[in-house]
Amino acid sequence: MALLGTTKIVADLTYTETSDPLTTPTQVAAVTISHEWAASTVDVLYANRVTLEASGGAQSYDLYGALTDRFGATINLATLRELIIYNRATTAGYDVKLAGNLLRHASSPIVDSWTDDTISIVIRAGGHFAIAAPVDGYAISAGAYDAFTLDPGANEVDVDIVVLGKA
Numbered sequence: 001m002a003l004l005g006t007t008k009i010v011a012d013l014t015y016t017e018t019s020d021p022l023t024t025p026t027q028v029a030a031v032t033i034s035h036e037w038a039a040s041t042v043d044v045l046y047a048n049r050v051t052l053e054a055s056g057g058a059q060s061y062d063l064y065g066a067l068t069d070r071f072g073a074t075i076n077l078a079t080l081r082e083l084i085i086y087n088r089a090t091t092a093g094y095d096v097k098l099a100g101n102l103l104r105h106a107s108s109p110i111v112d113s114w115t116d117d118t119i120s121i122v123i124r125a126g127g128h129f130a131i132a133a134p135v136d137g138y139a140i141s142a143g144a145y146d147a148f149t150l151d152p153g154a155n156e157v158d159v160d161i162v163v164l165g166k167a
Contacts, residue, residue, distance in 0.1 A: 003042050007082055007164070009033045009130065035082065035134045037164060042081050045069060046163040049088075052096065054156040058149035063102065063163060064142040077146070077165040079137035082130070084162040085150070089125035094155045096123045100148035102140070120151070123159075137166065 013029045046067055052059055061067060063077040080102070087096050099120035123129050140146050150159060 002039055003037065003045055003164075004039065005037050007035050007037070007084070007132070007162075033132075035132055037081070037134075041134065042164045042166055044075055044077055044163070044165045044167050046075055046161065049158060049160050050150075052150055052152040052157045052159060054152065055154050056152075058097070058099065058151035060100070060147050060149050061161065061163075062147040063140055063165070064146040066147075075163075076142070076167055077140045077163070079166040080140055080163065081134055081137045081166065082132040082162070082164040083148075084128065084130045084160070085123060086128040086160040087123045087125055088158040088160060089155070091125055091155075094125040094157050095153065096157055096159060097121070097151040097153070098123055098129055098148060099151070101145045102138075102148045125157075140165070 009032070011029060011031045015027045015029070017025045046063075046069055050059070063075060063080065065074060065076055067075045069075060085096070085098060087094070089096075097120040103121075121129055150161075
């Protein structure tokens with residue numbers, strides 16, 4: 001299978017000062033972060049929309065040996081290149097907690113200072129978490145540092161998950 005594509009984060013904003021009737025100064029902010037992906041850098045894609053059940057506890061996503069892609073192939077990720085999690089909720093308070101050993105890998109940490117399993121990243125309603133390492137990626141160690149969890153607390157929440165990497 002071949003995997004080719006682009007991921008982008010785009011901020012295209014214009015801020016206009018309207019309190020001065022004689023002038024209308026503006027500030028423009030335009031930033032595009034784009035990653036071109038080719039088979040030499042990525043060969044694994046996991047993309048799924050899931051419903052996290054209310055009070056069902058954290059749902060685990062194991063990137064080595066447990067998940068399957070859309071074609072039924074088992075995902076055995078050696079290097080994580082990009083992770084995107086989008087909380088599709090539109091109601092305030094429908095937050096999702098991201099945690100797990102993947103985030104604090106001993107030799108290739110996403111978050112370097114984590115030593116406690118109880119620490120998490122809160123993805124607020126309508127928000128997202130995205131991290132990319134297109135040059136050298138994050139190492140995955142089967143059985144030790146290969147999983148993340150998503151916990152919606154007391155609410156049912158739909159999330160989109162995108163994982164790009166190299167087997």
